[in-house]
Amino acid sequence: MNDSVDDLAELEGLRRAGANQYDLGSFNEAVIIETIRLAGTISRTEISRRTGLTQQSVSRILRILLQQGLLVEEAQERAERLGKPRTPVRMRSNAAHAVGIHIDPELLTVAVVDLDGKIVRRETVDLADGLEAGKLIDLTAATVTAALSISQVDPASMLGVGVAVPGPIDRDGSLLALPLQPAWRGLKIRKLLQERLNHPVLVEKDGTAAAIGERWIGRSARARDFAYLYLGTGVGSGLILNGSIYRGGSANAGEFGQIAALRMGEWDPEDGPRMVPECNPTASLPVIAAEFGYVETDPGATDEAKRYKAVCKAAAEGDAAAVKAVTQVARVVGQGAVGLVDLLDIDLVVLGGPAYMKEISEIFLTEIGRAVNAHPVARETRPVAVEESMLQTDAAAVGAASTIFHDAFTPRVSGSSQARRLPK
Structure with missing residues (x-):
């Protein structure tokens, strides 16, 4: 070998x-x-x-x-x-299973996953604006129960439930802030779902969950250190350092938008980093495209997600304004990636998440690859590879399930900071 x-x-x-x-x-x-x-x-x-x-x-x-x-x-x-x-x-792939939940402000995804990372059953539910926190828990628990029932996996093989959410979170698995769904602030997701589902529950930021899933599914191809750039409602990052997931002191490592704000000069001395529109690709891409002269012709593009997909499709078909808009977003994300790889001295960046679509993948790979390799350290000492995720659009849900496998099976020495979190 x-x-x-x-x-x-x-x-x-x-x-x-x-x-x-x-x-x-x-x-x-x-x-x-x-x-x-x-x-x-x-x-x-x-x-x-x-x-x-x-x-x-x-x-x-x-x-x-x-x-x-x-x-x-x-x-x-x-x-x-x-x-x-x-x-x-x-x-043996069916020796153990886990449920992965991705709670996005607009979409709930539940996946029953086996040890190989194969999705045995997948359910999605659109989430209404202003959905009450209690109803979110009810809906999530009911969807998990239905998915497990339909999948017919052996209950004895179920190790636990992983939940991926937009950050920030606290160490107890509660949401701290979510601008698009303010009613969820302070929601004790881990505690409430654990009570409802009667399974151990772990909560991760979506970017962190995706990085864990990438490492688990990728096996030897992802055995090295890397940063996972998760493109969704915003842009987040998950970090694998020294062979282990890096969560940081409060489990909120990887706040990518602030790094991008620094690189782009979007910083106020008193108030700190300002919002960088390009770090919310789903919302900003159609707006930027319109500024370049793009005219939406798809009558079905009636909401933010559909407008985003329409611009991506137009870019793939060669629409000049759409291409310029996608390139601008990719370049800003690339500048944030420069700060990340230079700070951490890593040589692999993985791109994934629901907003990373095949129609725009070539532009993103090219622009981010160019950005992270433009500096002397990268050119002379540490060339940086930029690759697509192996997880594709279900990265957060599969990654959330993988957090359970990672916790259950990854070796740890006594006193390790990567302490086991599932009950023995």
């Missing part, structure tokens, strides 16, 4: 972790699970090599995990040179 330098560095970290044996039971099990997850399918010998654990320890732990049904053996392969048969193992 040919591993990239980044993959080997990630796995070397796992090897050292396995050898240390901080927790002889659950920790080494988690190290082995993470190694299998990164590889997809892998032999016992290779697990031993990558983790530094003895083959006897690997075999013992794999026997337990196979008996539990978390893993499955593939057909035997003939090992090269030695001629001995080997039986690779992989994670």
Whole structure:
């Protein structure tokens, strides 16, 4: 198996972790699970090599995990040179499930997701302006219950419920502010949903959830550090640093709009950062396009989301005004990305979210890639790759479910800041 330098560095970290044996039971099990997850399918010998654990320890732990049904053996392969048969193992996709919820100001998305990140059942519900907080909880709980019932997943395989929301949030999983739905301010989402659903609930900012999902689904391709730029109602970011999700001291890391405001000079000495319209692409793109002379001809473009999609479609078809507008938005987002990658010294930016559409992907990839590679450090020392998300438009919902898997299976040493949050 040919591993990239980044993959080997990630796995070397796992090897050292396995050898240390901080927790002889659950920790080494988690190290082995993470190694299998990164590889997809892998032999016992290779697990031993990558983790530094003895083959006897690997075999013992794999026997337990196979008996539990978390893993499955593939057909035997003939090992090269030695001629001995080997039986690779992989994670059994339906061994565990999680529900991912994305609460957007205008749309509720609920997805039942398996260990491979495949959506088993998906439900969406439009949310009315001014929807009362209590009714939001009622609607969300009912939608989750319906999705689980229709999916027919084994209840014993359900690990928990992840919720992705626009920030900011507090450590208890409550919304602190949401301009488009002010009635939701202070809503104790985690507490209320946990009571209604009788499952553990974790709450993340949407950008953070998307980054976790990208790392989980991407396996070895996303084993390195990266910033996930989440384009939705606004632009947020999720950060994977030193192989772990970075949430910050209050779980609100990744307030991308403020970085963009600094880069664009939108800053008041007394009041701080001003709103940058381009950091709300869904709302600003149709307005900017009109300023460039774009004329909407689609009679079905009757609301903000539809107008946004119409401009994106027009840009893909070569409408000059639409192309100029998309380029302007992409360049402003690119300036925010410059601040992010230069501050954190990362070499991968991932683009995704519902506002990142295939019709405008080439413009965004080009403009952001140009911006983050325009400075001497990037050109000479750290070229920055800009890539599309593997999660596409359901990034936040799948990412929210992945927070449950990440919490349940990712290895942690004693005293780690990445403490387990689900009950054992």
